[in-house]
Each structure stands twice: as structure tokens, then as C-alpha cells.
Amino acid sequence: MRRIVAGILLSLAAGPVVYASSLQISPVMVDLQAGQSATGISLRNPGDQPLYGQVRVFRWDQRSDDDVLEPTDEVVASPPMIRIPSRGEQLVRLIRRDAHDATGEHSYRVLVDEIPGPETAATNGVTIRLRYSVPVFIEPPGQPGAPQLTWQLQRDAQGWLLRVSNRGSRRGQLSAVQLVTADGKVHLINQGLLGYALAGKTRQWRITLREEMDLQAPLKIRANINAQPAEAELSVDPQR
Template identity: 50%
Template structure:
């Protein structure tokens, strides 16, 4: 799931569903999302307000969370945020000793900038560092790149690494880095197959 807002769109909403038999309580916050040195960085922001900030989703029920932009200034470049929902204890239940695992949900939110027809422009770099492959994706474009279903293949199509489902995002004008265990040496030219923003791509990365 992700949320895309048009340049002048002031608000949107997402529907949360609870398929379970007990209520779910949660705290809802929005963070500005950046990437520094190949890693995600989240910072509290007031650019987008989430309402309600505390939710109660009934059993087999739904809860609408609205996202409202505080300012509607047209930014020159796409802006990125994360809607974070942290599960919290039922306020009517007494606290008990012990470890209680709570879920965290993180939803990407993108606000389009002024650039007409924004698109990612990607450069793929691969290096071997000890017992790991390090993949660096440089995005010099004006739109995020969502990467999923990635396969790292040797020249004989032997799999070197594989990620089912979502790998992550390279934000506009940013770079993202991922690491994979290097279980075997590569033979021949290395290639990458992946889904980028829903489209199949086959890439020959630069090997550093």
C-alpha cells in the first residue's frame, strides 16, 4: 500500500480494516522521509496531519484515517513521507508483566512536485564486501523507484541472491543501499531482474 497525492491535492484518506475478533488500538503519526548515506531517515513533521491521531478499529470493522496537507505550496520536487501506525494497548486492560509484541505499520506517502511527467532515473551499482553483496541504487530522477521481486543472477543465470516481495524505495534525487549474503562467487556477467514501479526490468549493474 502507498499513497500518491497530486501537486495541489489537499487531503486524502486510507481505510484500515481489522479482520480479528478483538479491537485494535493505534497511534497515528506522519514523518518526513529522506535517505542519507543509503539509509532511510524519518523526522517528525507538521507538513501533513493525520486524523484521528488515536484510532480504535472494531472487530471485523474499519477506520478511516484522513491525511491533510497543512500547506499546499507547489514544491519543485516530489516530497516523501511515512504514515506510521503503532499498535498500543487496550486502555481498558490492566497492564501485565512480561513482553508484549506490538505491531508497527508504515505506509509510504508521496506528494508530487512541479516537474511534469516525473520519472526515476536509475544507476545500479554492485560490490562485494566480505561475505555480502552490496547493491546501491542511485536515483537522479524526479520520482521515487519502488523495487520488488529482485533477483541477482550470475552469467549462467545461477541465483546469487533473491528477495520476494517488496525490497524498498529509492527516493527522488537520493540513493538507497541494500545488503545480501554472498553465498557463492559470481561467474560471468552479473545481471539484476526486478520489478521497478510495477514494471519488469533486467539490468546489468556496474560492478565496483
């Protein structure tokens, strides 16, 4: 699968629903420093039944204004298959196969898929398997860079798109995004995490704006960028 699946992956079929147990992962984002060859993530099973899973690492890119995952062996997960007993924990190591310093920030995603255990009885219902996606970044030598973001609204046949270009050397994690119109009114776009604009990439999201909103300049965006509040100009392309 190439594209990132956010949140819960559902396998749908006719019949009743069977819920999988819930996995707890720490940390929820991994930074590997220059020259660091390995790190780990902790997986905890708070449930009453053993939990089985598959752990895979993908190279994370953004092309054609979307997130793309590609198989990679640059970073490997050990072990790739897990069984966590009830109330138990499992450490999964993330190992760089080539620990030479990166020339720029490299981005990966660790996907952890819950899978049925060997003792699971066949069912005519739906088994909901949870997918967890953990971002992993490998930093280049020197001081951490910074995102350099430009924001634009674009309109197409389906509505509005918020387009973010990052010309900086570090990703931008975007959350708590607000649009501020020329009269000072604040319009919420996204309350929690919107997503990432990777270093040197462009990403866009479809958003909902009220038809009566005044989108005449000057417009501003307020957002948390890598957990820090920021404000920037917002341009408008009314028809793409």
C-alpha cells in the same frame, strides 16, 4: 525514532507472549497529486476486541545509505489517536498544511502503532505491538517523472552490498530482484519487495551471494521497478 522499522516491532521482556490483534490498512501506498490538499486511509479491525492505535506522519529521507524518518507537520493525520471497534473501520485523513505545488516528489511515511487499550490488564508477559508503515508521496505538477537507476555491487568486510542510485525525479520501488551473470545464469536476490530508492537519493542493501558465483562482466540486474519489469547493467566494486 528516526529510522524506519520494517514489519513488526517487538518489545521484548521475560515471560509469555501476548499477541495483539491485526490491523488491515487500505491503500498500502498513497499518492497525492499536485494541488491535492487531503486524502484518506482506511483502517479496519477484523478482530474480536477493540483496537487502539496512534497515527503519526514523518518526513522520509535517505541519507548515509539508510532510510531516515524525521518528525514533520507538513502532513498531519486526523485523528491522531484511534479506537476501532471489533469488525469496525476508521478513516484517517492525511491533510497537507501547505498545499502549494511541490517542486519535486516529496516522500513521507505514516506510522500506525497498535497500543494497549485502557481496559487492558497489566501482564508479566510480552505484549507484541504491531507497527504499520505506509509510504506517502506528493507529486509535483506535470506528467509523472521516472526513476533513473544505476546498480552496483560493493564488497566490504561483512560481505556484499547492493547499491542503487536514483538520479530521476520519481521514486523507484524495487522488487523481484535477480542478478544475471555473463553465462546467463539467474540468481535470486530478493523475491518480494526489496525497498525504495527515493528520487535523487542512494540506498543500499546487504545481500547474500554464493562464493563460487562468477562476477565477471557483463552482469545484469532484472527487477520490477514500480511494478514494471526492467533490466539494467550491474557494475562491481570488489573492495570498498
